[in-house]
Amino acid sequence: MSDQLFDDGPSASAPPDTSIGGDRSGPGSVPAGMPLAARMRPRDLDEYVGQLDALGHGKPLRAMLDQGELRSLILWGPPGVGKTSLATVIAAHVDAAWTELSAVTAGVKDVRRIIEEGRSRLGLRGRRTVLFVDEIHRFNKSQQDALLPGVEAGWVTLIGATTENPFFELNPPLLSRCQLVRLQSLTDDDLRALIERAVADPVRGFGDRVSLDGEAVDHLVHVGDGDARAALTALEIAAAAAGVTRPGAEGPTATLQVEHVADAMQRFRYDKASDQHYDIVSAFIKSMRGSDPDAAVYWLLRMLEGGEDPRFVARRMVIFASEDIGLADRQALPLAVAAFDALDKVGLPEARFALTHAAIALAVAPKSNSVTRAIGAGLDAVRTHGNAPVPPHLRDAHYKGARALGHGAGYDYPHDHPSGFAPGQQYLPDELDGTRLYEPSRHGHEAAVADRVAVLRDQRDQPGRGTHRRQGDKPT
Numbered sequence: 001m002s003d004q005l006f007d008d009g010p011s012a013s014a015p016p017d018t019s020i021g022g023d024r025s026g027p028g029s030v031p032a033g034m035p036l037a038a039r040m041r042p043r044d045l046d047e048y049v050g051q052l053d054a055l056g057h058g059k060p061l062r063a064m065l066d067q068g069e070l071r072s073l074i075l076w077g078p079p080g081v082g083k084t085s086l087a088t089v090i091a092a093h094v095d096a097a098w099t100e101l102s103a104v105t106a107g108v109k110d111v112r113r114i115i116e117e118g119r120s121r122l123g124l125r126g127r128r129t130v131l132f133v134d135e136i137h138r139f140n141k142s143q144q145d146a147l148l149p150g151v152e153a154g155w156v157t158l159i160g161a162t163t164e165n166p167f168f169e170l171n172p173p174l175l176s177r178c179q180l181v182r183l184q185s186l187t188d189d190d191l192r193a194l195i196e197r198a199v200a201d202p203v204r205g206f207g208d209r210v211s212l213d214g215e216a217v218d219h220l221v222h223v224g225d226g227d228a229r230a231a232l233t234a235l236e237i238a239a240a241a242a243g244v245t246r247p248g249a250e251g252p253t254a255t256l257q258v259e260h261v262a263d264a265m266q267r268f269r270y271d272k273a274s275d276q277h278y279d280i281v282s283a284f285i286k287s288m289r290g291s292d293p294d295a296a297v298y299w300l301l302r303m304l305e306g307g308e309d310p311r312f313v314a315r316r317m318v319i320f321a322s323e324d325i326g327l328a329d330r331q332a333l334p335l336a337v338a339a340f341d342a343l344d345k346v347g348l349p350e351a352r353f354a355l356t357h358a359a360i361a362l363a364v365a366p367k368s369n370s371v372t373r374a375i376g377a378g379l380d381a382v383r384t385h386g387n388a389p390v391p392p393h394l395r396d397a398h399y400k401g402a403r404a405l406g407h408g409a410g411y412d413y414p415h416d417h418p419s420g421f422a423p424g425q426q427y428l429p430d431e432l433d434g435t436r437l438y439e440p441s442r443h444g445h446e447a448a449v450a451d452r453v454a455v456l457r458d459q460r461d462q463p464g465r466g467t468h469r470r471q472g473d474k475p476t
Helices: 060-066 083-093 108-125 141-153 172-176 188-200 214-224 228-241 258-268 275-289 293-305 310-328 332-346 352-364 370-384 446-460
Strands: 073-076 097-102 129-134 157-162 179-182 210-212 254-256
Touching: 073 083, 083 097, 083 129, 083 157, 097 108, 108 129, 108 141, 141 157, 141 172, 188 210, 188 214, 188 228, 210 214, 214 228, 214 258, 228 254, 228 258, 275 293, 275 310, 275 352, 293 310, 293 352, 310 332, 310 352, 310 370, 310 446, 332 352
Parallel strands: 073 157, 073 179, 097 129, 129 157, 210 254
Antiparallel strands: none
């Protein structure tokens, strides 16, 4: 983005303020088509709602900003509590140039370029640069390390936003150079204030073309559940359903009752804390288990469009790949993991392709719950024979004195056999010898696995079991 939002104008002798992936609108800018939640971002600190523990008058961060000072910050809090909004108003408050990087797409080269631009701007204009990195926890170690020189020298002031615990996700050297600001979920009063502002604002909001009764406001606050973005999106959807489609424009008016808000939200999203959340997740899993790709795609997109955490959906598919498919299709688990990885790398909405790809593949794959049954049988065995001793020939024989204790004696090293398999060798404890925990199905690829397992078990159960020949110091 250009300096125009925070400066008198661009200079030929200094670098422009741009962000990876395209220009970005800053405080006060309301391009057509911008969602209501983005339009209603605060333009200054006095418009900022909530987070009084961090930003109230007299608090260290507010005092620092009121004195025109700024140090690098890590803003840590749940979604929709104002991390990006706080970063933008801070940049405007201290008259700093604004630039940002995507933690998903930016590389070390991009980080170094922004730092060099900040160094040039500081030297030529004496003007600071705020570098905003959303979801900074997605930066790998090399990317985080690349930030250190610029942050240390003050060429850029880093403001990183994260929903994850920074003590686990950020490198200690970077975290030590930043002030950690913990943001909390917004209160009900905070959300009501934001909703009322959006209804009344004549430019960015609805200019009183929408009115809400008390119950409707309460329902929007409930839908938001501490998340300003969710509450304002719910308001925008309900208003659109009533025919008020463009905030800030002239047009029809509407009075929204609680039933209007509830009906509109029923069409587009669901409450993740309600039974409907669990019902839709259950329908998604059962559709894949029932090999119905059409239903699987419907329930998947219903969740994504409703605001479900896409990582939750991806996790469920990874679990499903082993729980309901297993070895019937050996590509199911790698495919589900790849979809999860793609989600982390590209984010929504583009990751819908990978998630839908995986959901269809899992739905049409042959099914087997043999892994699930093996876990159940295995846990029963562990609970019944949890103290069964390790057979001597399987015990660790690497340390000094182990051989004198009989550890490893009689171990038959499989690689001494042309087939790579040691017939007759026992691996379970004596109390469980011969127990079958894994029972393969005849579905898909697992039919071949079942044949292989049957052959191996026949060879392992051959006469002479327990008379293990000594193989010397072979690996254990």
